[in-house]
Amino acid sequence: MPASSRIEQALDRAVALAELGAPPLLAGALRYAVFPGGHRIRPSLCLAVAKACGDPDPEAADGAAAAVELLHCASLIHDDLPCFDDAKLRRGKSSVHVQYGEPIAVLTGDALIVLAFETLARATRANPSRLSPLVFIVARAVGAPHGIVAGQAWESETAVPLTDYQRAKTGALFVGATRAGAAAAGFDPTLWGTLGDKIGEAFQVADDLRDVLCDAQELGKPIGQDAAHHRPNAAALLGIGGAKARLEELVRAAVESIPDCPGADSLRTLIKAQVAQLFPKQLSQAAA
């Protein structure tokens, strides 16, 4: 089964368990927030690493990938709230609080965080020794002090250490994705952090470029948000050509970091292809 189908099916199984018997608005918002998805780049990365490790436990890998994506969706819902970005648009449709109201949006994010951990537990019933490392990896990626929540919280500070901020807000869940993929396959997750870290930074730079270069319709969310919210942006900082060079350097470092494993070659090819999709279409002409 292609990775994309595995991811959608794992997410569907997880959401189905949460929505059955839940208050109707919450149930609707849970599904609305998760489907249809964006690029599913984090769970794809997680599964790609598990596959490179031989994919000995597909159930654990699918659960890890789903957990990572559920947490990503949760962070988008809360980031879009009026007290943060107040974003009306997400993935080409109304954001969750616009569609379902603010109370349901807060609760949907909360429920998805809980569901992520429950999904890990469900996916490791056959190999329960894999649960503990997965919980630690995922918690580190999203919680305090260094996960997504911390990244978002840096935006409330006056003095923001740029690397800490970007590592936490974007990089941490990419690191979580690669490490969770390895842990789900019973491999040493610590060897896989650099891959996630480099791809995460590449993704951040690509996102910064899109925020500057794209229009809102193409992006499916508002543009110019970094400038509007006084957030650091690599394209503004390094120039568009400089940001493009940095992006290429990061992809090289990511590919070189891949540890010895049965499917290292295929993983290298896959990552180059996936990152290429992130380059904004306007980049070649703009950087010329």
Next chain:
Amino acid sequence: MPASSRIEQALDRAVALAELGAPPLLAGALRYAVFPGGHRIRPSLCLAVAKACGDPDPEAADGAAAAVELLHCASLIHDDLPCFDDAKLRRGKSSVHVQYGEPIAVLTGDALIVLAFETLARATRANPSRLSPLVFIVARAVGAPHGIVAGQAWESETAVPLTDYQRAKTGALFVGATRAGAAAAGFDPTLWGTLGDKIGEAFQVADDLRDVLCDAQELGKPIGQDAAHHRPNAAALLGIGGAKARLEELVRAAVESIPDCPGADSLRTLIKAQVAQLFPKQLSQAAA
């Protein structure tokens, strides 16, 4: 060590790991939201059950108790937000969003949810087979479809099934507390759900009575909130005398539900004493 010290120390260890290196406002808010606590009734119940089961794994029991309380604190922060109760006061001081702003309040709740699961993983490193049942128990208590988040989400619906609502909003975490205490001790958690369910309902009835009878200073939070938010209230529904009778019936049922275990007698005594503390001081004269 008395149960109350074990709980405070377990919470302190958990929060210390989350705050070290976190953005300063988030770190401050995490501690502010957890300390000083209220009655710590849920973690006390969790530890009391573990003790009744012989307390063979104090580290797991302390972690389970801390996780339950962290999730309770998270739910209070999010419940107090302007889009829900808009409560200015909690545990006798400003609520988290009043003290730290709404963005940090949302993130602090999120971080505490994540921290709860991480705390379970940390507390079961010596006995990793206990992690999976604990994650399921805790997730069921707080997530969708039947946990706290669902309970809160029922408030956004026009037609609210009263039992589902109260079971989810208050009962679920009490059930989680008793079942987690048993699971942490390696006992069958399913036998311990009724105890949590009955105490949870007793607590709800007592809370409804306090909402009607107490003043805000005594309670440490605003009164008359149920009427103000059009929420069902047992004292309004059954009358004060009827609510008091229901409360006594629930305590009896709770005590009778306690399964065979080494410390059943002490647990019965403890529960009677703890529930007695919940009765509003005004109750005897008001119900006379």
